[in-house]
Amino acid sequence: MIVVLGFSVELRCECCSGMFLALGLFLASALFLGLLIYQLKFKHLIEVTRDLASPPAWPLLGHGHHFIGKEPHEMMQTLDDFMRLYARDETLKVWLGPELNMLMANPKDVELVLGTLRFNDKAGEYKALEPWLKEGLLVSRGRKWHKRRKIITPAFHFKILEQFVDIFERESRVLLHNLDKERQRQGQTGFNLYDWINLCTMDTICETAMGVSINAQTNVDSEYVRAVKTISMVLHKRMFNIFYRFELTYMLTPLARAERRALNVLHNFTEKIIVQRREELLRASNAGEPSAQSADDADVGAKRKMAFLDILLQSSIDDKPLTNLDIREEVDTFMFEGHDTTSSAIMFFFYNIATYPECQRKCVDEIISVLGRDKATPVTYDLLNKLHYVDLCIKETLRMYPSVPLLGRKVLEECEINGKIIPAGTNIGISPLYLGRREELFSEPDTFIPERFDVVTSAEKLNPYAYIPFSAGPRNCIGQKFATLEIKAIVANVLRHFEIEFVGNTAEPPVLIAELILRTKDPLMFKLKERII
Ligand code: HEM
Numbered sequence: 001m002i003v004v005l006g007f008s009v010e011l012r013c014e015c016c017s018g019m020f021l022a023l024g025l026f027l028a029s030a031l032f033l034g035l036l037i038y039q040l041k042f043k044h045l046i047e048v049t050r051d052l053a054s055p056p057a058w059p060l061l062g063h064g065h066h067f068i069g070k071e072p073h074e075m076m077q078t079l080d081d082f083m084r085l086y087a088r089d090e091t092l093k094v095w096l097g098p099e100l101n102m103l104m105a106n107p108k109d110v111e112l113v114l115g116t117l118r119f120n121d122k123a124g125e126y127k128a129l130e131p132w133l134k135e136g137l138l139v140s141r142g143r144k145w146h147k148r149r150k151i152i153t154p155a156f157h158f159k160i161l162e163q164f165v166d167i168f169e170r171e172s173r174v175l176l177h178n179l180d181k182e183r184q185r186q187g188q189t190g191f192n193l194y195d196w197i198n199l200c201t202m203d204t205i206c207e208t209a210m211g212v213s214i215n216a217q218t219n220v221d222s223e224y225v226r227a228v229k230t231i232s233m234v235l236h237k238r239m240f241n242i243f244y245r246f247e248l249t250y251m252l253t254p255l256a257r258a259e260r261r262a263l264n265v266l267h268n269f270t271e272k273i274i275v276q277r278r279e280e281l282l283r284a285s286n287a288g289e290p291s292a293q294s295a296d297d298a299d300v301g302a303k304r305k306m307a308f309l310d311i312l313l314q315s316s317i318d319d320k321p322l323t324n325l326d327i328r329e330e331v332d333t334f335m336f337e338g339h340d341t342t343s344s345a346i347m348f349f350f351y352n353i354a355t356y357p358e359c360q361r362k363c364v365d366e367i368i369s370v371l372g373r374d375k376a377t378p379v380t381y382d383l384l385n386k387l388h389y390v391d392l393c394i395k396e397t398l399r400m401y402p403s404v405p406l407l408g409r410k411v412l413e414e415c416e417i418n419g420k421i422i423p424a425g426t427n428i429g430i431s432p433l434y435l436g437r438r439e440e441l442f443s444e445p446d447t448f449i450p451e452r453f454d455v456v457t458s459a460e461k462l463n464p465y466a467y468i469p470f471s472a473g474p475r476n477c478i479g480q481k482f483a484t485l486e487i488k489a490i491v492a493n494v495l496r497h498f499e500i501e502f503v504g505n506t507a508e509p510p511v512l513i514a515e516l517i518l519r520t521k522d523p524l525m526f527k528l529k530e531r532i533i
Helices: 002-048 072-085 107-114 124-133 142-156 158-185 193-210 223-240 254-286 295-300 308-313 324-337 340-355 357-371 381-385 388-400 432-436 480-497
Strands: 091-096 099-104 407-410 415-417 420-422 427-430 498-503 512-514 518-520 525-530
Touching (some): 072 512, 099 107, 107 427, 124 223, 142 158, 142 308, 158 193, 158 381, 158 480, 158 525, 193 223, 193 308, 193 340, 223 254, 254 324, 308 324, 340 357, 340 388, 340 518, 357 388, 357 480, 388 432, 388 480, 480 498
Antiparallel strands (some): 091 099, 407 427
C-alpha cells in the first residue's frame, strides 16, 4: 500500500515537474515572442513617437483602460480633457492596446493631412460601413476613388442642384404637415423634432439619388425606413462596444444577424431601382426617345428624372460602363452620407436659433423679405441663394455642431508631419468639432455668433483648415452645396410657419456623442407655435 502510495506520490511529483517544465517553457516562449514582436514592431513605434504628448500609459492596454466601461459621451469628454491637458491643443498620442492613434488639432498639421492625397486611406472606424457601402466613394481609396470622384462630381453641378429644389420644397411641405400635427398634440415637454426632420431628409435623398420616393414621412414603418434605422443602431453599437468591434465575435451576435437582414432589404431595394432604370434607359435608347420613365414602376413610386443614378448609369470608367454593384455602392453612399448629416445639422440649427431668439428673429425677417409673406410661395434655387443671414447661421451651427465630428485616416508609410514622425499603421484623427471650439481659432467658441462668418463685416480671419465641417482638400464633402441648399429650403419653410422654442435648460449645453454622425445624449425637445407673419 505504502509502496503503491509511494509510487503514486512519486508519480505525482514527476507529473508536476513535467507540468511546471511545460508551463515554464510556455511562459519563456511567450516572453520571447512578446519581446520579438516588441522588438520588431513596437520598439520602433514607441521610440519615434516618444516625444508626442500623451497621458501615462499602461503596459499592453496603453490608454485603453480610460475608455473601457465608459458611456459614449464620457469617452468623448476624456479625449477632450486629454487633448487640452496633455497635448495643449496640438497632437495627442493615444494607444488603444496595440493600436496607435494620433489626434491632431493644429490647422497646419490638418492642412498637410487633408490638403493632399497622401493620406487617402480611411481609418479602421469606417470598416463598419463597408457591409452597406462596400467600396463607395466615402470609403474607397486609390485609383478607384479617383476615377469615381471624377465621374460623380458633375452630378453636383448647380444646374442639377437647381432641379432638386422642387424636391426639397415638396418634401419640406410634408414635414410641415407632420410638424403641425405634432404642434397640436404637444404637451409642456414638447416633442423630438429630430425624428421628423430625419424622415424628411431620408425622403429627399432617396428621391434625388434614385429618383423614387419611399414616402418615409408618411409611412414611418416601411421596411426600408426600419432597415436604415437598424443600420444606424448597428453603427452606434459597433463604435462604442468593444465586443462588437472584432469581426469574429461580432459575426456570432444577434446584432450581426439584424444587420444582415437590414442590409438585404437596403441592397435589394437599390438593386431593383438600378435594374429598372437601366432597362428604361435601354428601351428609350432603342426607341430613339429621350429617357422617360415608364408608368409601370409605380410600386417604388418613381416620379421624375434622376440625376445621380442617371449620371452613374451613363458613365464609364476605362471605357467600361459601371456594373450594378458599382452603382449600388455609390447610391448607397449617398443614402448614408446624405440624410443623417443634414438632419443633424438642421436639428442643431433649430436648437441654436431657439436658444438665441434674436437670431431666430433675424432669420425670419430675412426669409420674409426674400420669400414674401405668402407662406405658399415655393422656395426656388435663386431665392434660397439670397438667404445670406440664414447661410451664416448654418455655417455657425456647423462650427459648433459639425455633423461629422471626427475624420480618420490610416497612415500607410512612415512619414513626417511638421517635424513629427508618424509611423506606418497609425490612425490619424482630426475632429472638426474640437477645432471649431478652440478659443485660439474662434473667439468665444461656445457662443453662437453667425456674424463671425460674414466676410464683409467680420474681423475674424477664417483659417480654411480650422473650419472643416465638410472636411477640406481633395477628399472633402462632394455634397456640400446640395446639403446647404437642402438645409436652407427646410429651415426657411419651417421658420415661416412656426416659432421654435427649446424646452430644456438653455444654461447647460447639450451633452454630445461623437458617433460617425454627431448626436446628443438625450433628445432635444422643442415646442412649436404657429407663426403669424
Ligand atoms: C450638413 C451636411 C453634410 C456634412 C456636414 C458632410 C460632411 C462630410 C465630411 C466631413 C466628409 C469627409 C468624410 C471623411 O473624410 O471621412 C464628407 C464626405 C462625403 N460626403 Fe458629405 N456631408 C454632408 C452632406 C452630404 C450630402 C447631402 C451628400 C450627398 C448627397 C454627401 C456626400 C458625401 C460623399 C459622397 C462623401 C465622400 C467624398 C469622398 O471621399 O470623395 N454629404 N461629408
